Amino acid sequence: MDGLVQITEHLASLGVDLTTEAGGPKRATSLLSRRVPLAAPEAQLATLDAVPLAAGDFEAAIAGAGFEGGLLPAKLEFFQINIGKLCNMTCRHCHVDSGPDRLTENMDRATVDACLRALDATDAHTVDITGGAPELNPHFRYLVDACVERGKHVIDRCNLTVLLVPRFRDLPEYLADRGVEVVCSLPHYRQRNTDAQRGDGTYEKSIRALHRLNEVGYGQGDPRRRLTLMSNPAGAFLAANQAELEGEWRRGLQAEHGITFDRLICLNNMPIARYLEWLVEKGQLAAYMERLTNAFNPAAVAGVMCRNTLSISWDGRLYDCDFNQMLDLEVELPGGARPSVHDLDATALQQRRIVTARHCFGCTAGQGSSCGGATA
Ligand code: SF4
Ligand code: SF4
Structure with a gap:
C-alpha cells in the first residue's frame, strides 16, 4: 500500500487529527510546506559554506x-x-523539518522488514527509533516488538506531547512492558524556554506526560524503565555543561512537579533546517558558526556518533548520522556505491569514509554533542 494512503488511514482509524492535536500554536510551518529555498539540503549546505570563517574547514x-x-x-553499535x-x-x-504536513515521508512495512533483516546482519546492540514523532508511524509497535524479540536495547525518541494524544495514551505502559528507553x-x-522553542502549552503537556511515565515506573533508577531527558539551547549558544545542569534539573523538576528522571543529556543545536532558518532570520548565523568553530574541541572528535551509528531514512537509504540524512549526504563506499538498507553489507560499510x-562543527563544539549527549 502506498505510504501516504497507509498513514492517512492509520491516523483516521485512530481518530487522530494532527491539525487540532498539535503541541503548540506553530502549526504547519515546515520549510517544505512553505516552499522556501532553504527546504533544499543543497541550499542549506551552500548557506553554511558561504559564511566567512577563519577556521571553517572541518x-x-x-x-x-x-x-x-x-x-x-x-564498531557499529547503534542502528538509528x-x-x-x-x-x-x-x-x-x-533539524528534521517535521510537522503534521509531512505525511508522505514515512516508512512502510516492507522497509521496516528490510531494516530488521539488515539489523540481523550486524552486531548493533541498540535500535534507536526516531522521527518526527516515531510513535505516529503505523508500524512503530511492530518494529519495537521485533527489536525487543531480538534482544536489542530499544530507544524511543519521544517528544512527550504525543503521549497525550488520546488514542496513544497506553503508550507509557506499552513501552514500560518492553523495557524501552524513552529519550x-x-x-x-522551566516553562518559558520550552514554550518559546516548541510552542505555547508544550511545557504543561510535557509535564503531564512525564507524570505518566513516572507512574508506570520510568525515571526511578530501574534500567528497564530508563527515562532520559534531552535538552538543547533556546538561542544561538552552545549547550550548557551536562554534568552541572543535571543536578539543577533534578532539583527543579522534583521541587516544582514531583518528577524524577534517570539522566539528562545536553545537545548543541545543529545549524540545519528550521534552526538554520531561525539563525538566518535573526542575523545570528555567522556568530553561531563562529561560536561553534571557536569552541572546536579536539577531545570531542573520537566520540561523534557517526563513528558507531548507522542512520536509516524512512525510504531505506543509509547515512552516517541523522544530520547527514537531513542534508541528503548518503553513505558512500569506496568506489562511490551508495547502498540502501536492502543491500546493506556490514563489512563493506566499515571501509567507508564518513x-x-x-x-x-555542531558535534565537536564545547563538550561535544551526539544523540547520547556530551562526547568529551
Ligand atoms: S523537534 Fe521533534 S517534536 Fe519538534 S517538530 Fe521536530 S521532530 Fe517534532
Ligand atoms: S554531523 Fe556529527 S555525527 Fe554527523 S557526520 Fe558530522 S560529525 Fe559525524
Whole structure:
C-alpha cells in the first residue's frame, strides 16, 4: 500500500487529527510546506559554506585532532532508524523539518522488514527509533516488538506531547512492558524556554506526560524503565555543561512537579533546517558558526556518533548520522556505491569514509554533542 494512503488511514482509524492535536500554536510551518529555498539540503549546505570563517574547514580541524584523512567508522553499535517526518508538533529548532504536513515521508512495512533483516546482519546492540514523532508511524509497535524479540536495547525518541494524544495514551505502559528507553525532548525544566522553542502549552503537556511515565515506573533508577531527558539551547549558544545542569534539573523538576528522571543529556543545536532558518532570520548565523568553530574541541572528535551509528531514512537509504540524512549526504563506499538498507553489507560499510561538512562543527563544539549527549 502506498505510504501516504497507509498513514492517512492509520491516523483516521485512530481518530487522530494532527491539525487540532498539535503541541503548540506553530502549526504547519515546515520549510517544505512553505516552499522556501532553504527546504533544499543543497541550499542549506551552500548557506553554511558561504559564511566567512577563519577556521571553517572541518577536515582540517579534525586532522589537527589526529584524524588525518577524515573520520572512519568504529564498531557499529547503534542502528538509528528514522521512521518518518510526521510529527504532531512544529518546533522552531527542528533539524528534521517535521510537522503534521509531512505525511508522505514515512516508512512502510516492507522497509521496516528490510531494516530488521539488515539489523540481523550486524552486531548493533541498540535500535534507536526516531522521527518526527516515531510513535505516529503505523508500524512503530511492530518494529519495537521485533527489536525487543531480538534482544536489542530499544530507544524511543519521544517528544512527550504525543503521549497525550488520546488514542496513544497506553503508550507509557506499552513501552514500560518492553523495557524501552524513552529519550524525551525537553528544552528546559522551566516553562518559558520550552514554550518559546516548541510552542505555547508544550511545557504543561510535557509535564503531564512525564507524570505518566513516572507512574508506570520510568525515571526511578530501574534500567528497564530508563527515562532520559534531552535538552538543547533556546538561542544561538552552545549547550550548557551536562554534568552541572543535571543536578539543577533534578532539583527543579522534583521541587516544582514531583518528577524524577534517570539522566539528562545536553545537545548543541545543529545549524540545519528550521534552526538554520531561525539563525538566518535573526542575523545570528555567522556568530553561531563562529561560536561553534571557536569552541572546536579536539577531545570531542573520537566520540561523534557517526563513528558507531548507522542512520536509516524512512525510504531505506543509509547515512552516517541523522544530520547527514537531513542534508541528503548518503553513505558512500569506496568506489562511490551508495547502498540502501536492502543491500546493506556490514563489512563493506566499515571501509567507508564518513561524509562531513561544516555542520559537523555542531558535534565537536564545547563538550561535544551526539544523540547520547556530551562526547568529551
Ligand atoms: S523537534 Fe521533534 S517534536 Fe519538534 S517538530 Fe521536530 S521532530 Fe517534532
Ligand atoms: S554531523 Fe554527523 S557526520 Fe558530522 S560529525 Fe556529527 S555525527 Fe559525524
